[in-house]
Amino acid sequence: MIICPECLRGMPLLNGTSCRRCATPTIYPVEECRRCRKARPAFDRCVALGLYQGTMRDALLEMKYRNGRRLVPLLGAMLAERLRRELSGEMPEAVTFVPMHRRRERERGFNQARLLAREIAGHLGLPCVGLLERTRPTRPQAGLSHEERGANVRGCMAVRRGARMPGALLLVDDILTTGATLSACSASLKNAGALEVVACVAARDIPSGWSVPSRE
Numbered sequence: 001m002i003i004c005p006e007c008l009r010g011m012p013l014l015n016g017t018s019c020r021r022c023a024t025p026t027i028y029p030v031e032e033c034r035r036c037r038k039a040r041p042a043f044d045r046c047v048a049l050g051l052y053q054g055t056m057r058d059a060l061l062e063m064k065y066r067n068g069r070r071l072v073p074l075l076g077a078m079l080a081e082r083l084r085r086e087l088s089g090e091m092p093e094a095v096t097f098v099p100m101h102r103r104r105e106r107e108r109g110f111n112q113a114r115l116l117a118r119e120i121a122g123h124l125g126l127p128c129v130g131l132l133e134r135t136r137p138t139r140p141q142a143g144l145s146h147e148e149r150g151a152n153v154r155g156c157m158a159v160r161r162g163a164r165m166p167g168a169l170l171l172v173d174d175i176l177t178t179g180a181t182l183s184a185c186s187a188s189l190k191n192a193g194a195l196e197v198v199a200c201v202a203a204r205d206i207p208s209g210w211s212v213p214s215r216e
Contacts, residue, residue: 042186076119
């Protein structure tokens with residue numbers, strides 16, 4: 001399916017209440033949902049634009065696998081606007097992104113998280129810095145269980161040698177499912193001196209067995 005920017009107007013945006021920590025939709029606003037209390041992700045909060053469903057899912061799959069980089073400016077602008085509203089006076093010092101292993105990035109030709117991060121940083125007037133690297137290739141997270149996702153990325157993220165670590169960071173990726181990748185990245189950033197990491201994603205996938213609450 002080919003996605004045009006006009007089609008994105010019907011994307012499933014997250015406009016209701018959610019878990020502040022992981023952006024999962026909730027009936028009432030909460031600091032941490034039960035999954036976060038159990039998993040304890042290393043990032044401090046998450047800002048998500050929409051749900052990984054329908055047009056949003058189609059758009060992100062096109063961007064990632066069918067060279068749909070033309071969608072990046074629109075998604076980046078929408079994410080920047082969401083961040084201004086959600087973070088208000090608590091804007092981080094810099095923007096960084098989830099890295100790809102250099103071999104996979106060469107095969108694909110780009111890292112969609114890096115492209116989104118650059119776009120967001122430009123709109124917010126913040127520096128975009130590549131702070132992380134993957135020390136080994138990993139299996140694609142799609143199709144893996146919660147436990148497998150965590151094991152897949154465990155120990156594979158490292159801060160680049162000589163990187164200067166800001167105190168507060170915005171960490172960008174395209175999709176959050178279990179949060180394993182973002183948590184692994186956040187843990188590495190904090191171990192290197194970051195005090196706060198805010199995750200930012202275009203889409204929040206709904207965990208298995210978790211239904212989106214009705215607010216009617």
